[in-house]
Amino acid sequence: MIAAELLDIARHAGIRDLEYFRTEKQLVWAIQRARGKAACFLSEGRMECMELECQWRRECLKLVAEWRR
Numbered sequence: 001m002i003a004a005e006l007l008d009i010a011r012h013a014g015i016r017d018l019e020y021f022r023t024e025k026q027l028v029w030a031i032q033r034a035r036g037k038a039a040c041f042l043s044e045g046r047m048e049c050m051e052l053e054c055q056w057r058r059e060c061l062k063l064v065a066e067w068r069r
Contacts, residue, residue, distance in 0.1 A: 014034055015031065
């Protein structure tokens with residue numbers, strides 16, 4: 001997802017002070033919390049995720065080296 005798209009989603013979710021989010025992971029977590037969901041994007045439990053309709057599921061389940069998270 002492009003950063004501009006993610007920022008637009010965050011604005012629509014009612015998140016303010018977007019400049020304080022330094023990573024995509026932090027911003028997605030804020031969006032998930034604003035929507036009343038668990039902040040689970042790229043978390044330890046992501047491989048057990050049962051949220052099939054999550055818009056970040058594909059990206060979240062990609063195998064990524066630990067140092068890149």
